[in-house]
Amino acid sequence: xQQGEEDPQALSIQEGENATMNCSYKTSxxxxxxxxQNSGRGLVHLILIRSNEREKHSGRLRVTLDTSKKxxxxxxxxxxxxxxxxxxxxxxxxPSGGGADGLTFGKGTHLIIQP
Amino acid sequence: DSGVxxxxxxxxxxxxxxxxxxxxPRSGDLSVYWYQQSLDQGLQFLIQYYNGEERAKxxxxxxxxxxxxxxxxxxxxxxxxELGDSALYFCASSEGRLETQYFGPxxxxxxx
Numbered sequence: 001x002q003q004g005e006e007d008p009q010a011l012s013i014q015e016g017e018n019a020t021m022n023c024s025y026k027t028s029x030x031x032x033x034x035x036x037q038n039s040g041r042g043l044v045h046l047i048l049i050r051s052n053e054r055e056k057h058s059g060r061l062r063v064t065l066d067t068s069k070k071x072x073x074x075x076x077x078x079x080x081x082x083x084x085x086x087x088x089x090x091x092x093x094x095p096s097g098g099g100a101d102g103l104t105f106g107k108g109t110h111l112i113i114q115p
Numbered sequence: 116d117s118g119v120x121x122x123x124x125x126x127x128x129x130x131x132x133x134x135x136x137x138x139x140p141r142s143g144d145l146s147v148y149w150y151q152q153s154l155d156q157g158l159q160f161l162i163q164y165y166n167g168e169e170r171a172k173x174x175x176x177x178x179x180x181x182x183x184x185x186x187x188x189x190x191x192x193x194x195x196x197e198l199g200d201s202a203l204y205f206c207a208s209s210e211g212r213l214e215t216q217y218f219g220p221x222x223x224x225x226x227x
Contacts, residue, residue, distance in 0.1 A: 030213045042117070043205065043218040088158065092213055101212055102148055102160030102173045 005106050006089055012112040019076045021109040023089030024069075030092050032065060033103065034074050036085045043088070046074070076111075084113045118142065119219035121206050127225045133194040136222045140187055140208030146170070147189040148209075148216060149181055153202040164189055165212075196226045 007022045023032070031050045035043040049056045049065045049072065056063045062075040076083055090103040118141035128134055140147050149161040151174075160173035164183035175181075178196075183189045193200060203223050207216040 033215065035218070040203070040223075042220040043207075045117070045215055045217060048215050090158075101146065101163050101165075101171050103150075103207075103216060104160065105158035107157050 006087070006109040008109060009107070010110045010112070012114060013079060014114050015079060015081055017079055019079050019083070019111055019113075021074045021087050021111070023072045023074070023106055025072075025089075025091050025104075026070065027091075029067075032072050032092075033090045034061075034063060034072075035088045035090060035105075037088065037108070038085045046087075079111075079113045081113050081115050084111060086110045117217040117219065119206060119208050119217050121204075121219035121222050123222060124220065125223050125225075127227065128196060129227055130196055130198060132196050132226075133192065134196065134224065136191040136193070136204055136206075136224075138189045138191070138206030138208075138219060140189070140206075141217055144208035144210050144217075145187065146209045146211065146214075146216075147183055147187070148207040149175075149189070149191050150205040150207065150218075151202050152205060152221075153199075156202075158205075161191070193224070198226050200224065201226045 005024050033048045034046040037043050047058050047063050049063050060077045065072045086108040088105050088108045090105045120139045122137045145166045148163045152158045161175040162181050163171040167183050178194050181191045203221045205221045207218045209216045
């Protein structure tokens with residue numbers, strides 16, 4: 001099973017609204033990363049948050065991390081049509097724990113911004 | 116543009132064949148990772164190389180192998196291809212361990 005699980009699987013909002021996506025994971029991590037993927041294209045790195053950080057901002061993005069709940073959220077404020085994409089969280093731990101360098105991805109949230 | 120390049124962009128081949136995918140990491144990055152993205156399995160980590168040596172293995176099949184060369188570029192070899200190997204194959208690189216991984220544009224493989 002996937003280490004990270006994004007919620008919701010799909011989200012459709014109006015342009016200008018805020019979009020919030022959540023990610024849960026199962027084992028201890030060193031860091032958590034969020035990526036964006038436009039249809040069938042490459043993954044674009046958005047933000048990395050380390051296990052000792054609680055919140056991080058980058059432009060219109062805000063990421064939170066709660067290691068006690070093993071969860072993270074990605075907030076996109078003032079959404080734009082160009083934000084339409086799939087968003088993935090990725091952790092650096094294998095599902096069995098112990099840590100590994102390869103990322104474990106969730107299944108992603110498909111975000112649609114209606115103009 | 117992440118700075119990671121992959122060739123070819125598209126590859127169409129037949130079952131039983133062998134293909135080689137190539138990746139050039141960002142300048143200065145010592146770690147190279149390979150991932151597979153398919154509709155049913157999602158994004159899966161295959162293998163990692165660090166400065167020429169294999170570092171970690173994920174869900175890589177025995178029919179698949181990889182290597183990293185002295186100039187740090189990497190190749191992923193897929194042999195005895197099956198229909199189910201059709202997928203997007205991504206390469207990523209990072210400066211070191213537990214750092215941001217930057218992904219290339221991917222190679223779309225179609226096995227007929």
